[in-house]
Amino acid sequence: MYLNxxxxxxxxxxxxxxxxxxxxxxxxxxxIFYGSSRSFRTFNPLIVDAYxxxxxxxLGGEAQRVPITDLILEESLxxxxxxxxxxxxxxxxxxxxxxxxxxxxxxxxxxxxSFHSINKLNKVLKYYAPKELLGVYFPLxxxxxxxxxxxxxxxxxxxxxxxxxxRGYLGSMDKFNDEDEKFIEFxxxxxxxxxxxxxxxxxxxxxxxxxxxxxxxxxxxxxxxxAPDMRSKYHNYTFFDELNDICIEQGLNYINFNDHYKELNxxxxxxxxxxxxxxxxxxKASVFLSNYIxxxxxxxxxxTEELWRENQKLLEDFNDISNYVKERVFEKKISAPLLENVxxxxxxxxxxxxxxxxTLNVSNPDAVETYLSNYNLGAHLFPKKRDKHLLKKxxxxxxxxxxxxxxxxEKQQDSIYFELDSSIKNIDKIELFLYHKEGYKGIIxxxxxxxxxxxxxxx
Numbered sequence: 039m040y041l042n043x044x045x046x047x048x049x050x051x052x053x054x055x056x057x058x059x060x061x062x063x064x065x066x067x068x069x070i071f072y073g074s075s076r077s078f079r080t081f082n083p084l085i086v087d088a089y090x091x092x093x094x095x096x097l098g099g100e101a102q103r104v105p106i107t108d109l110i111l112e113e114s115l116x117x118x119x120x121x122x123x124x125x126x127x128x129x130x131x132x133x134x135x136x137x138x139x140x141x142x143x144x145x146x147x148x149x150x151x152s153f154h155s156i157n158k159l160n161k162v163l164k165y166y167a168p169k170e171l172l173g174v175y176f177p178l179x180x181x182x183x184x185x186x187x188x189x190x191x192x193x194x195x196x197x198x199x200x201x202x203x204x205r206g207y208l209g210s211m212d213k214f215n216d217e218d219e220k221f222i223e224f225x226x227x228x229x230x231x232x233x234x235x236x237x238x239x240x241x242x243x244x245x246x247x248x249x250x251x252x253x254x255x256x257x258x259x260x261x262x263x264x265a266p267d268m269r270s271k272y273h274n275y276t277f278f279d280e281l282n283d284i285c286i287e288q289g290l291n292y293i294n295f296n297d298h299y300k301e302l303n304x305x306x307x308x309x310x311x312x313x314x315x316x317x318x319x320x321x322k323a324s325v326f327l328s329n330y331i332x333x334x335x336x337x338x339x340x341x342t343e344e345l346w347r348e349n350q351k352l353l354e355d356f357n358d359i360s361n362y363v364k365e366r367v368f369e370k371k372i373s374a375p376l377l378e379n380v381x382x383x384x385x386x387x388x389x390x391x392x393x394x395x396x397t398l399n400v401s402n403p404d405a406v407e408t409y410l411s412n413y414n415l416g417a418h419l420f421p422k423k424r425d426k427h428l429l430k431k432x433x434x435x436x437x438x439x440x441x442x443x444x445x446x447x448e449k450q451q452d453s454i455y456f457e458l459d460s461s462i463k464n465i466d467k468i469e470l471f472l473y474h475k476e477g478y479k480g481i482i483x484x485x486x487x488x489x490x491x492x493x494x495x496x497x
Contacts, residue, residue, distance in 0.1 A: 050199050051099055051146045054078075054206040058095055061205065062117035065345055068337055069094035070118075071206070072110055072249075073126030074102045076265040079314040080295075081124065082324045083205040084353045089328030089463060091341040091424045093349075096206030098126065099147035104242070105134045105165070106144060108249045109151045109158055115256055116152075121337055122259045124327075125249060128267065129277040130313075132242045134165045141166070145174060202317060204352065209317035214268075214309040221312060224268035225299035231275035238280040250288055259335055263293045266304055266323065267313045270296040291334055295323060302326055303367075325366065329492045332422070332464060339424040365390055366493035373401075376472055377483040380405045385488050387468070392461050394419065398454040398470070406450050413472040413482060415445040415454060422464040430460065446475065465491045 061067060069092050071081045077098030086094045097110055104127060111123060135141050144165075151158045153175065162174050202209040216222070223229055246262075253260045262285050264270075264278060278294045285292035295302065308319030315323060331337065340346045366389040375381045384399040396417065400406055418440040421428060426439070433441050441460040467489040472482045 050203060050208060051150070053199065053203055054097065054099075055150055057205055058097065058114070059117065061093075061095060062114075065093060065343070066120075067095045067118040068092045068121045068340065069124065069331070070114060070120045070122075071096040071098055071124045071126065072107050073098045074128075074131045075100055075208075075314060076128055076131070076267075077124075077126040078206055078208050079210070079310070080126065080265040080320050080323050081327060082207045082209065082320050082356075084207070084349060084356055085321060085324035086328050086331070087340075087346065087349055088353050089325055090331045090337065091339050091346070091464070092331075092337050093340050093343075093346060094205070097150075098206060099150070101135075101140060101143045102147045103131050103134050103144065104249070105245045106147060106161055108245075108252055109155065109161060110147060111249055111252050112155070112157060113151045115252075119256070120258055122261060122331070122335055123249075123253050124261045124263060125246075126263050126265050127246065127281060128264050128313075129237055129274070132238065132245075141170075148174065202356065204356070207320070209320055210310040210314075211317055212310040213307050213316060214311055216306070216312075221268040221272065224271065225304055227300065229271050231271040232273060233276045233279070234274040235276065236280060237274060237277045238284070243284060246284060247288070250290070260288075261291050261293070261331075261335075263327070264295060266295045266299070266302070266309075266315055266319065268306075268309060269312050291330075293327070293330060295326075298326065325493065333492070341424060342427060368491050368493045370488065370490075372488070374486045375484050376470070376486060377409055379409050380483075382470075382486060385468075387465075387491065387493075389463075389493060392459060394458045394460060396456055396458065396468075400453060403452040406447070406452060406454060410447040410450065410454075410472070412475060413447050414475045415447055415456070416442065416469075416471050416473060416478075417445065417456065417458055418442050418469040419458055419460050419462060420466045420469070421462040422466045425462050425464045428461045428463065440469075448475070467491070 069083075069086065069090070071077045071083075071094070075098060078096045079098075081096055083094040083096055086092065097114060099110065102110070107125065114120070135144070148158065148162070162171065166174050199208065201211070250260050262281065264281065270278070278296070282292050282294070302322045304319060304322060308315055308322065310316040368385075368387040368389075370385050371383060372385060373381060373383055379402070381401045382398050383401045386397045386399075388395045419442070420440045429438070430441050441458065441462060443456060443458040445454070445456040447454065467487055468491070470486040470488070471484075473480065474482065
């Protein structure tokens with residue numbers, strides 16, 4: 039075993055293995071991402087933890103194929119008990135490769151799996167020739183031509199990565215430069231996705247079901263996702279339809295991120311290459327996914343734990359490294375009267391670290407100055423349950439379940455704009471109401487409530 043450790047090839051997946059073992063020895067990991075590079079380039083655990091108040095890790099492997107991903111799931115369950123397994127699948131990851139070089143790449147993921155795993159042995163016998171077996175199991179044999187060049191006392195094969203690395207996530211600062219502009223309109227709603235023949239065979243489906251079955255046997259929810267790929271609409275979109283059908287059949291949720299470019303606000307600058315997001319695009323995808331998790335899964339709130347708070351300090355460092363302005367945007371068209379002659383028709387909320395900028399547009403802009411100048415606007419920001427500890431000290435002291443601001447409307451014109459200081463990240467609802475500017479003697483007109491607040495991230 040010692041020589042196997044010596045002859046392993048240094049690679050960032052050794053960083054992943056090492057940090058996974060370290061984190062799982064300290065605490066339970068509630069959300070784990072599985073899949074190929076589309077997984078570890080898309081989903082940043084730091085972002086997901088911050089927005090979903092959870093503890094997550096990315097176990098995606100380079101060019102990792104679905105037929106062996108169930109082995110990664112089984113191995114991870116020896117160390118932790120996730121509540122949610124997020125499996126990224128795309129049409130290139132469905133089948134085990136036949137090309138010798140690509141088969142070799144799978145060994146980086148197979149090395150994660152115990153030497154004693156019977157299921158690993160069965161897979162290896164299925165996909166590798168007898169003459170390849172020793173190389174699969176023994177890096178000493180696999181890398182025999184490098185015997186003379188090994189440092190026999192260096193057992194740690196993790197590396198210093200050029201890209202940002204944290205808990206299995208690898209984020210690139212590169213921006214895609216397509217000189218031929220082949221995919222210039224990839225995010226346009228006018229592009230009709232190309233559909234063709236079915237691509238998922240029964241064998242492919244069974245490989246997916248193997249993963250799902252193991253998860254269900256261990257009471258783990260499964261979320262299937264397909265990461266953004268600017269080539270998707272130009273190739274065979276039928277794949278996503280088929281994958282969605284499998285999820286419906288299994289009673290699982292499915293997100294095809296290629297259907298959500300508008301909500302994600304994804305553009306050319308968010309990709310490092312046609313099939314992988316860069317550090318900025320992954321921020322958007324991770325926030326989007328976090329909002330989805332909050333809405334569809336009931337995960338434990340980990341935000342009161344010291345380890346979670348320590349990770350938030352790492353998030354601040356990440357924002358400095360990525361040069362990313364952490365700004366979240368929510369906008370919703372409504373039709374809600376504040377007064378008989380004043381109807382709010384659009385609400386826009388822009389959130390930064392500790393501040394929200396809120397704009398209310400009215401159906402008749404003249405009404406703001408004409409009818410509202412004698413009133414103040416009260417705005418109450420209610421957190422979701424898991425964010426109640428983020429209320430301001432004054433709000434807690436008063437026993438309020440919200441942060442607030444009072445807005446003088448005398449100087450407002452055309453629309454209503456105000457700012458509200460708050461550290462709340464996950465908003466349950468916003469309540470808005472009018473009262474007389476001389477002092478609060480009760481609500482005037484109608485109380486307006488805005489809920490279902492899902493933010494998207496932008497630069």
